[in-house]
Amino acid sequence: MWKPNKPIVIAGRELPPNEAWWHEFRSEFYDRCDGAVDREWLDLLTSTLYPLNADRDPRRAAEVAFVTLRVELPGDYES
Incomplete structure (x- = not known):
């Protein structure tokens, strides 16, 4: 599991590693969007990606997520 340096x-409370990861990921992603992202949507994205990235640097994970989400699927893509 990732731990901050x-x-x-x-608010006077040291965050445990999992909460610190969430804090760092959301902060980085929010900054990359210049604050133009819904907080509820960002929480959903964070909860979706955390299990796959808990051992990665959260700021790097946010960077990858941001770049990935900027790519559109081809028009003929079917899930």
Whole structure:
């Protein structure tokens, strides 16, 4: 599991590694979108990607997610 280099403290409380990962991922993704992203949608994205990326740097995971989401599927794609 990923752990921050130094503790992340919010409101006087040190975040455990999983909460720190969420905090760092959301912060990076939100910044990349210049704040133009719905918080509820971002929480859903974070919860979807966390299980697959818990051992990766969350800021790097956010970068990959952001770049990936900018790519459109071909018009004839069927799921």
